[in-house]
Amino acid sequence: MPxxxxxxxxxxxxxxxxGNEASAExxxxxxxxxxxxxxxxxxxxxxxxxxxxxxEVGGVFIQMEDEIASICAVIGASWAxxxxxxxxxxxxxxxxxxxxxxxxxxxxxxxxxxVQRAGPCTGQATRVxxxxxxxxxxxxxxxxxxxAFSPWxxxxxxxxxxxxxxxxxxxxxxxxxxxxxxxxxxxxxxxIPEKIEIWNRKKQKGxxxxxxxxxxxxxxxxxxxxxxxxxxxxxxxxxxxxxKTDDPEVHSKLVQRINLKILNHRKEIVETEEYFLEDAxxxxxxxxxxxxxxxxxxxxxxxEGRRVGMMRLKTIWPFPDEKVSELGKxxxxxxxxxxxxxxxxxxxxxxxxxxxxxxxxTNGEIIRPEKIKEELRKIL
Numbered sequence: 001m002p003x004x005x006x007x008x009x010x011x012x013x014x015x016x017x018x019g020n021e022a023s024a025e026x027x028x029x030x031x032x033x034x035x036x037x038x039x040x041x042x043x044x045x046x047x048x049x050x051x052x053x054x055x056e057v058g059g060v061f062i063q064m065e066d067e068i069a070s071i072c073a074v075i076g077a078s079w080a081x082x083x084x085x086x087x088x089x090x091x092x093x094x095x096x097x098x099x100x101x102x103x104x105x106x107x108x109x110x111x112x113x114x115v116q117r118a119g120p121c122t123g124q125a126t127r128v129x130x131x132x133x134x135x136x137x138x139x140x141x142x143x144x145x146x147x148a149f150s151p152w153x154x155x156x157x158x159x160x161x162x163x164x165x166x167x168x169x170x171x172x173x174x175x176x177x178x179x180x181x182x183x184x185x186x187x188x189x190x191x192i193p194e195k196i197e198i199w200n201r202k203k204q205k206g207x208x209x210x211x212x213x214x215x216x217x218x219x220x221x222x223x224x225x226x227x228x229x230x231x232x233x234x235x236x237x238x239x240x241x242x243x244k245t246d247d248p249e250v251h252s253k254l255v256q257r258i259n260l261k262i263l264n265h266r267k268e269i270v271e272t273e274e275y276f277l278e279d280a281x282x283x284x285x286x287x288x289x290x291x292x293x294x295x296x297x298x299x300x301x302x303x304e305g306r307r308v309g310m311m312r313l314k315t316i317w318p319f320p321d322e323k324v325s326e327l328g329k330x331x332x333x334x335x336x337x338x339x340x341x342x343x344x345x346x347x348x349x350x351x352x353x354x355x356x357x358x359x360x361x362t363n364g365e366i367i368r369p370e371k372i373k374e375e376l377r378k379i380l
Contacts, residue, residue, distance in 0.1 A: 012194040036086055038069075039063070046113060067096050083169070088112065091119075100112070101141060105144065107218075113176070118339075119131045127181065136178055143255055148175070149163065150287040155191065156314075166199040172261075202219075284372070285335070290367050294312075325351045332354055335375060
């Protein structure tokens with residue numbers, strides 16, 4: 001089903017919104033009509049805005065007893081036909097992992113916004129961090145794929161939430177907006193367009209909901225109450241949903257398909273941005289709020305005549321392996337600044353032969369441009 005252009009559900013124009021508020025508006029614009037969640041710093045403002053915005057558009061908001069119940073309610077709402085989401089932070093995200101694996105295996109479209117904070121465990125509830133970048137991909141067991149974006153602005157909190165809903169519906173997969181506290185609480189101008197493009201899940205009567213011979217690997221998704229015979233199980237299942245836990249061929253075929261339907265469309269999903277890489281000898285690879293500090297540092301050093309550039313990862317998963325590999329062929333060294341102990345830097349090392357330098361900070365503070373400049377000067 002192609003993208004449809006629809007009238008925005010919010011006033012057209014420029015507004016002064018926090019990242020969390022902008023994400024809520026993006027969800028409403030994308031057609032989200034169900035939110036189940038539990039308040040947790042620093043994502044609570046998103047939940048609060050959804051609580052009153054969903055009433056205005058005829059949607060449903062439920063505060064659940066915990067994050068496990070929240071993600072399970074979202075999955076149930078999705079199978080009832082709603083576009084559904086939740087938002088959380090690190091400790092709540094950990095509690096959701098088993099159900100996220102269920103959503104991936106049952107091909108349930110849903111959106112989760114993770115506004116990351118300093119961890120592990122309860123950590124620093126009000127401080128910034130980026131420690132969930134590996135968890136979002138590998139948090140549940142087994143082999144599966146998800147889609148995850150990394151916004152660096154309030155505008156991208158709006159845009160990426162819409163994109164997460166569209167790709168979640170298109171590929172029948174959980175999609176994530178991996179914000180951090182700094183972006184979630186950042187307040188800046190957000191442009192709301194008059195019209196937006198949205199994608200609605202594919203429906204076709206009488207077609208198996210868990211198997212397809214179509215090239216895209218995405219079967220149509222009926223909803224409960226539409227007259228289809230629906231079986232939804234987290235155990236190994238055939239195209240009709242029947243449990244086949246003792247059949248190695250069925251399991252292999254299912255796992256391959258739910259992975260390839262994402263991996264085969266990486267070029268349509270993955271987004272990166274490049275700055276000053278034409279003549280760069282050294283590059284920064286950055287994402288999220290840290291990319292703002294990184295770009296400021298790069299621009300300052302360029303004024304000094306230093307040959308430094310930057311690549312920003314807008315999509316974290318599927319990992320932009322081809323783009324990163326190309327970057328590794330252009331430059332001598334890559335610096336990866338992160339508010340964790342090198343989670344994405346480790347991924348970068350898989351795809352390049354040049355030197356990768358991990359620059360880490362885990363004190364609950366943003367990485368400031370001066371620190372990145374200092375590190376770059378050492379490298380240069």
